[in-house]
Amino acid sequence: MGETEDLHSLPRPKWAIHEIAIVGGSREDEFVIAAGFLRVAEAGARRWIEHGPDDRLPIPILYNYRHGIELTLKWLIRLTARCAVRGGYTGPENLSPLKLDEKLRTHNIRKLADRLDRYMGLLELEPPNNRIDNASRQLLDWLDSEDETGETYRYSTVGHGEKKAAARPVQTNLNFYELVREVHELATLLHAGYAGFLDNHEQMQIDYYVDMRDLYADIDFAPDVDHYTGL
Template identity: 25%
Template sequence: MDDVTSESVFSRTKPVQWTADVAVIGGPPCSSVEGVDERELESDADLAFAFRHAAGVIAADWYRQRKDDSLVLVVLYNYRHALELGLKAVIKSMIASLQFEEPAQKLTVEQEQVLARARSKHDLSLLLDDLSALAQHFQMPLPEVVRTACEKLHELDPDGQWFRYATVRSRTRGADSVAARPDPIYVDVPRLSQLAETACSALDDLLDRTHELQDWQTSLGPEHDQEAHRRAVLVTRQHHEDDLHQA
């Protein structure tokens, strides 16, 4: 193998000789179906899939070879981050639908706060509550498995830091760092994977349904009456129920 240098590993220009060893991350902004700029290769939904996939691969490897249990922390972190990104993707998409309905009006203060949390917060409990309220508005009930998975992971890691470190900053102001897991926690890894995978799939389904709604919005044009919005939501929900019956 050639000597490894930063220039040989990373490049901002396309390689002269393309090989299967080269991965591409990032990309120029493109206009998403919601009318919000998304990075072509790196939307929240895409990264949620990546973290979810990584968690599944590591969990399967741990189960097959019974490797060091510290790997399970990486599984937990990746599933937690996948759920965080999944929640944020659906929230942003639903807020974009609200903006499309009333393009001449600004978001309410509450909606701006929801969007700000989706852009910067890592608290699964807050994001879960925000999505639950939005889902109710769109007549898309939040699946219970999403709530269960997020609440369980939030108990163990309230801010996205506790799975990443052995010690974390104490929640008590002025106190020293504390052990992230002072008492043993016993994790059924296959059941963890089943719960997290089901919750991630449920969020994917919510995002798909929101995108379907946006297709109807685009077809109908910006609506300023609640009846037209209600019709689009009902059509989307009926299509979802038809898919469930056919499954």
Template identity: 35%
Template sequence: MMVRVTQQTGTDQFGWVPAGADWHHNAVVGDLTSDDAVIAYGFRRMADIAVENWITRGPDDGLFLPIVYTYRHAIELLLKQALREAWECLDHDGHPQPTLTRRNKPVAADTWLATHDLNELAAQLDACFAVLSMHAADKTMAPDVAKTIGELHELDPSGDAFRYSQVRKPTASTFRLHRAPDASGRVPVEQVNIVQLREVCGNVITYLLGAVDYLTMYREDQGL
């Protein structure tokens, strides 16, 4: 793929660095095959870098929401990419495509994938694993991965709890910044182990990256 490089003009805020400046400040965009798995890798790296900054430079509570949202979004992207691969494999194996619905009406796959519901995405992927010609141990999602996805979903069922201070439709388990005072009049706070968060979310991301790779090879072996 050829990449068109445009010289930065005086009014261009997003062009490449001007002549004589450090070319390392340029981001190379558009020369790689980019799918949701590739983008998810970038989100994971961003969150990992933020955690490393926390470890080496000291706590920064303002980074918590961006960190956990970025890990969550990487997981969402990987679930969606894995589903796209799995659906192609189902088609080639002669299995019927799942009936995808919204508000009790059938919808196209791309429309259905607009969801931010991690549990829904994970359940659909698990259903694909169950019918594809895979090793018996891979017929269902790893329990620890499913557990983490489920817990993230409980905290953020609609994909907005870690992005905004006000959540439109919070549930009893939704993560919120503002909680009611307890009996003593104090507002309870929560503490999260950032390093453990990285490890747990990283485990899910690594698993899903492997699932995407496996399904891609499965599809390629079938000549799709």
């Protein structure tokens, strides 16, 4: 391969086993894919920071962060809904998995944040841990105002037909470092902080019902633990 051709190719991994990627399967969900988008976003941000400004990168970087945040919110909503049902919620919200699939067919960050806030309020959590913190919520609302439909960071134009318009009609100079730092911290807080907190809440619920099963093991009447734990 010539020197010029090599510049347009990717280097081969040092070890042959590193050429293989595993995708799909039962372990792949929104949370796993979100982690990938956020890792790609961070790699792009670090390159932009370490190698000098490259104006081709900010929009793809923001898109990857935004999509990672969107998938994280959807995963958190599903987790919180499970916890609410397991905790005995029987209110007007339909929290069945099939209904959630329908409700989560949206790219709107504000609507997703509203739903997560509402579902967290159904759990036995002490304030302020029963809702998204104010600083994170403000940044989520800003993301929504910048890209309400998930198109603005994907394309140079948005809309269709007569409503088609430039996504960024006016050139803007912005402090991208400060912006991407805040978005990175938000994404990390949601994917590591909120996810860890709510996952721990679910595990405590499951442990409680397992303990109840053991307690009632020798009694004819016992709660349907498998129904509550999903075991």
